Amino acid sequence: MSEERVCEKNDELIIDIIDMGTEGEGIGRIDGYTLFVKDAVIGDRVKVKVIKTKKRFGYARLMEIVKPSKWRVEPVCNVARQCGGCQLQHCSYEKQLAWKQQKVADCLERIGGFDVKDIMEPIMGMDKPYHYRNKAQFPVGYDKEGNLVTGFYAGRTHSIIPSIDCAIQHPVNSVILKAVLEYMNENNVPAYNEKDGSGLVRHILTRIGMVTGEIMVCLVINGKNIPHKEKLIEKLLSCNFDDVCILNDVCTPYNVSTTHDANSTHDKNVDKKGEMLIQKPFQIKSVSLNINTKNTNVILGEKIKTIYGNPYIEDYIGDIRYRISPLSFYQVNPVQTKKLYETALEYADLKGGEVVWDLYCGIGTISLFLAQKAAKVCGVEIVPQAIEDAKVNAKLNGMTNTEFFAGAAEDVVPEKYAESNGKLKADVVTIDPPRKGCDEKLLQTVIKMQPEKIVYVSCDPATLARDLKYLAENGYKLERVRACDMFGHSFHVETVCLLSKKP
Ligand code: SAH
Numbered sequence: 149m150s151e152e153r154v155c156e157k158n159d160e161l162i163i164d165i166i167d168m169g170t171e172g173e174g175i176g177r178i179d180g181y182t183l184f185v186k187d188a189v190i191g192d193r194v195k196v197k198v199i200k201t202k203k204r205f206g207y208a209r210l211m212e213i214v215k216p217s218k219w220r221v222e223p224v225c226n227v228a229r230q231c232g233g234c235q236l237q238h239c240s241y242e243k244q245l246a247w248k249q250q251k252v253a254d255c256l257e258r259i260g261g262f263d264v265k266d267i268m269e270p271i272m273g274m275d276k277p278y279h280y281r282n283k284a285q286f287p288v289g290y291d292k293e294g295n296l297v298t299g300f301y302a303g304r305t306h307s308i309i310p311s312i313d314c315a316i317q318h319p320v321n322s323v324i325l326k327a328v329l330e331y332m333n334e335n336n337v338p339a340y341n342e343k344d345g346s347g348l349v350r351h352i353l354t355r356i357g358m359v360t361g362e363i364m365v366c367l368v369i370n371g372k373n374i375p376h377k378e379k380l381i382e383k384l385l386s387c388n389f390d391d392v393c394i395l396n397d398v399c400t401p402y403n404v405s406t407t408h409d410a411n412s413t414h415d416k417n418v419d420k421k422g423e424m425l426i427q428k429p430f431q432i433k434s435v436s437l438n439i440n441t442k443n444t445n446v447i448l449g450e451k452i453k454t455i456y457g458n459p460y461i462e463d464y465i466g467d468i469r470y471r472i473s474p475l476s477f478y479q480v481n482p483v484q485t486k487k488l489y490e491t492a493l494e495y496a497d498l499k500g501g502e503v504v505w506d507l508y509c510g511i512g513t514i515s516l517f518l519a520q521k522a523a524k525v526c527g528v529e530i531v532p533q534a535i536e537d538a539k540v541n542a543k544l545n546g547m548t549n550t551e552f553f554a555g556a557a558e559d560v561v562p563e564k565y566a567e568s569n570g571k572l573k574a575d576v577v578t579i580d581p582p583r584k585g586c587d588e589k590l591l592q593t594v595i596k597m598q599p600e601k602i603v604y605v606s607c608d609p610a611t612l613a614r615d616l617k618y619l620a621e622n623g624y625k626l627e628r629v630r631a632c633d634m635f636g637h638s639f640h641v642e643t644v645c646l647l648s649k650k651p
Pocket of ligand 1: 477478479507508509510511512513514528529530531534555556557558580581582
């Protein structure tokens, strides 16, 4: 006898959305069978069309909102549904934060086995959750009519949704994108075609120093050079950014103390509350080419050629000045990053005499933040350019108590430990890995180094919970947890945790 199916492909049903999944998708049930519905908000009653069924769950497309949830809002961006960048724009920001807080708690409880009721602090949300990103990577291609376009990949595909005004990107980007497309059209520079590997320009990468106003533009190309590069430079240098000033209401004002920069030529402004803001006009400081001739989904190639200005831009987080290269990791939301690092610093509770190891240190961001209060900070990072930046950054900030090592943390730290005959110790270890979390070999060595405190910063609550469980089983106690929203309107959430050595 065949099992009775609750629903089939193409069925149209009305369901209530009772939960949201790990990627922000709505979850509804029909006779106990789970349906995942992208773009549906918890509390919605929706009409859906079933698109795929599996044994225990299926996927359905949102067709109509029968009764909107009290948390449903009109997305600011008119391509929010097609674009793969934001998953939660149709959900109120307040509810997004509550959902992210719960997501972290659930992972720590289910995967880590922790009871977080008493140790989890409230999530740090954004005051202005739009136009916060300082970095963008726009794919370049053609529309159906053969016009050159740039924008965003539609969710889970490589078809480009033409759009140059993104609700979470800094508005400086639209000016740059227009200029690059104009240069390409005027000089017959073709976009890359990933199907047959022909064409030239693959991606336009931008980075903006929100405090310094410095702008980096990098074209990722399928070749060694671009034709008429002087025309591109001319175009970019003649961009007018007057209408997209940092202090514009839609953008996030950035409050900085002025003590570190007494000789600068910053124009000084005072905001409504009388706080000092430093505003410097936006200015193109670096134009480069990134060579990527491989037929791959990876955006960046390894080689960078600077064609105008510096091979880097500079920016501040708090009082620390950072130099950033195109290939180095740098947090995309500077306002929230400051809150995140301040929390990490608070958790580390440094008194001045400590030795700190900062693993996965990027360009030394957390390292330098902690070096302000520690005796010595050692950073480890896999990208050699980032380590070069980290060394320069220490110098830029007059810090002499840092040392940086290039290599995989799971190789470098165990090697250093072995070389020291087990004498390598740390008072505090900070860990900030990519989404896949840490290699067990690294965690084993960290435990051997017997730090009093471990501060773990994570962009994936599931791997965080897995790693914390390991540390908790090996002599460490989870003391404090705080989520931070670095990526408003997306399903991502950052978390910082404090563990201490059990007596
Ligand atoms: N702490 C930094 C960077 C965090 S992002 C900051 O806040 O800016 C994670 C970093 O880990 C990236 O710089 C990435 O290049 C680096 N990374 C990835 N795998 C690594 C590994 N196996 N060992 C060391 N670093 C690694």
